[in-house]
Amino acid sequence: MPQHASNRPVCRDCDGFPIVAITTGTRLPDGTRATLRVACPACHGTGHTTPAGLLARTGR
Template identity: 50%
Template sequence: MTHRTTPRPRICGNCDGFASVAITLGGRDTRGHLRTITAHCPACHGTGIVHRSPARESARA
């Protein structure tokens, strides 16, 4: 007997699941640490997963 599995989450096509990255600004601060900022994918808002829209779910049924 096969077991039902939950569907795999849909990986964001814009970032391929790598939703947050650290970008160097160049240079170092007074303590010698590299200055970085964190950038998030605008499509998935930093989650790496795209959720199905309710409109598409009703169309599939």
């Protein structure tokens, strides 16, 4: 079945993949690698951006 797409535009910086896991290279005592979870700074981890029409306009 087709998936329903969101009406909100996808973040252009992360292409909809807002949180990534980065390996640090060090190993933990059980042999697994230590990872860091990092969120996209542009969309703050949501994967979507606010359309330009919804932004508050100031000035003339």
